[in-house]
Amino acid sequence: MSLLIGLDGSRIAKEKYTGTEHYSHIIFEHIFRVAPNHRYIIYAPKPSSKPLNTGNAQVEWKIIPFPRLWTQFRLSAEMLKDKNKLDVLFIPSHTIPLAHPNNTVVTVHDLGFKYYPEYYGKLETAYQNFGLKMATKNAKRIIAISEATKKDILKFSNFDSRKIDVIHHGVDQELFRPSEISEKPSRKISSNIPYIYTVGRLEAKKNTPELIKAFRILAERYNAPHKLVLAGKPGAHGYDQVQKALDELPPPLRKRVIMPGYVSNEENAEWLRFATCFAFVSGFEGFGMPILEAMGSGTPVVSSDKSSLPEVVGDAGLLVNHTRAEAIADGIRKILTDKKFSATLINKGRLRAKTFTWESAARKTIATLEQAAK
Structure with missing residues (x-):
């Protein structure tokens, strides 16, 4: 069975990567690697700021620029057109667009704003709460990146625990390796x-x-x-x-x-x-x-x-x-x-x-997307 999977590429379009940007980029690459049988559409405000290896997968880009609130306005507008043709939409970082397919999967990274609101400010806290509400009210399934995050989702919402999949990150074993004996630092x-x-x-x-x-x-x-x-x-x-x-x-x-x-x-x-x-x-x-x-x-x-x-x-x-x-x-x-x-x-x-691999994370993520598409 080949699915048409929509991917929110807003994070990989950012100039500088931190946690969620790195996650989005590397999970996309490994999804393409382990599941080239599916077809993919990447929705993004601009192309990826880092080269994205799509391998043998069939990947279409939809570059849809918009100055601000891209997810809720521009991506939502595109979903009004495409949501019926997508088998599933994958949001790799928290916030589901207002318009979205019934089969939407979102990754929730952490709920730090619930524990440290003093560091977030009123506007950001409100937006984070909105994102959590959208995820728990509208997602077909949720990916939590740790058991701790899963517990927090259940603590602060009524989402069905059976629909939360804990999928740990991997580590790039080739890049993050010990120094060689002959290796000299810069x-x-x-x-x-x-x-x-x-x-x-x-x-x-x-x-x-x-x-x-x-x-x-x-x-x-x-x-x-x-x-x-x-x-x-x-x-x-x-x-x-x-x-x-x-x-x-x-x-x-x-x-x-x-x-x-x-x-x-x-x-x-x-x-x-x-x-x-x-x-x-x-x-x-x-x-x-x-x-x-x-x-x-x-x-x-x-x-x-x-x-x-x-x-x-x-x-x-x-x-x-x-x-x-x-x-x-x-x-x-x-x-x-x-x-x-x-x-x-x-x-x-x-x-x-060595027990945390991106290949394993990608295979589990694809399994979640396939489950949500049923």
Whole structure:
């Protein structure tokens, strides 16, 4: 049976990719790879900003520009024309258009706005609530990226639990790999070794201020020589608190905080390969993709013990109380000083990362789309 599957390509059209953009791009490529028997229409405001490998699949693009509120106005208008010919529509990031086929599947990544409304603002919180309501009232099936996200959907809606499929992300094993013995880091990285690394939006919601405080404890109390590399752009959810934590550092320590800004997937992979430790201490995540990328790169992980992160980490990383800089510092210090423990985490992490594949995620996603099309 060959289906005609509509794909919301708005995320892959964005210039800079973060979590949901990376997910949309890579799940599309792997869907095309594992299910070339189906036909696909990608609806997008402009072409993908990164090359999209469609393989042998039959893929049609519908480029439909619109300045603002593209999903609710422009995509909805297109759905009024196409919804009866599509067997199923796949929305890879939260928000279903007002007009849509009965057979619509949406991926819900996280419900952080329900737990941290103070970081979202009234307008964004309202839109996020609207997106959740649209998903739970109109989707034929929902993909949750973790058991934690599934529990939150059920907590904040009456959606049928039998129609929620938990499909974990994968990790690009070729890109996120350990460094070779003969491999030399680029100059920007070699000049900062040794370093503790994190990646993501720099904001209070991601707990960046506590990580900066933990870095100060490591440097001042334990004389750790490491730099702290904060990769990512300033976030909208509490960057002022990040700046405050940076401003409170003594000048010599402030110089040891490296902020390369937004990093591409390839740049992120190199930073990860040569890091002494990867610290991911966010208080809320739908999945925590960077943890798997660090594990695949052969870098030991210190992670928050909240939301979906223990689900991803398993026994292959060190879980800490993200609300206490002391606890974060203690966790990082154990990795920096206990070589045997660090080596154990590296080995366990590499094995765990191999169990999360995009091929598996794509096959499960296709199964969900086929189920919804019935």
